[in-house]
Amino acid sequence: MSATTVTYRPATPFDAPRIAALHAQSWQENYRGALTDEYLDREATAERLSVWTERFSQPNDDMQVMLAEAGNQLVGFCCVFLHHDPQDGALLDNLHVRAEYQGRGVGRRLIRWAAVIAVAADPENRLHLWVLKTNTSAAAVYRHLGGRTGRTESKQLVPGQPAPVEAICVHFDAEQLI
Template sequence: MVVFRAATPSDSEGIASLHVTSWQQNYRGAFSDMFLDAEALIERRLVWQARLNDNEPEQFISVAENEGAIVGFVYAYLNHSPEYGTLLDNPHVSSDMKGAGIGKNLMALVAKEADERYPHSGLYLWVLEQNEMAQNFYAHLNGKKIETVSGNDIGDRTILKSRYFWSDMKALLTKVK
């Protein structure tokens, strides 16, 4: 049975490992093979150790666990932008567990937290422009694609990324329930 819970510092290895596997499966070509296959795990371990050991109250990190293994995770930074609200960065679900409602549940946990703490604020995320599968998922949840820009803040190459935005947390909550 899949259980959803708040992440703890001891989850850093499990989350980093799933994150890199997901990047290898979905971001091939956007990041170099050298980065994906040799460097990303070290980089992601550092990112997740820092996030999970930081007592920053605006961070919200949840995992989905199945038989002791992390099969999904989501990170959010509440009220990150005065214009767009909470930053979602981003749901990833194990490839063998896709389509079972885990991604939607992770979105629901973030939307609930954001709605409780910042009810008049929105939610946004960045998705690689090449990641059509994820963009279709966000569009299915009524996210609005509002801009596409280039950036080099993730991976090892300059990538094109699109911003998806939900202006109304209650509408998103209804959609993901």
């Protein structure tokens, strides 16, 4: 891996294919056992492209997406939905970083950006995310960053998948992340 500088910028609709590809790759690497191999190996890339194309198809001021790039390569991204839940506040819906860039501060920078966006939109500084119960490494990172675990719910990540997965809600005081 080169020492290429990582830069950050807001996403545009033209970034949807790259976001979808990284999203699918991250799920393929981290969600084995939670989602079917059939979905991960044969359907995830196209399905994630459909999701991200749809998300960018209409202007939505409540959806904010930030990219982390090293040269021309997308190495991470996060997506925040502001005003998502009256109880939990803004939703950090996605935070994905390529495996070879993990531990280099990319995820920390992205979650800080999400916190800045959340604080600007919510006077109560609320930010939350859902992490799969089986994704213990991500849960540990969120706890290290000050996240407090809350309720557990069954989530249907992908329509048509055979069973929902157990996910834990993690709450942040967004101001503490900045």
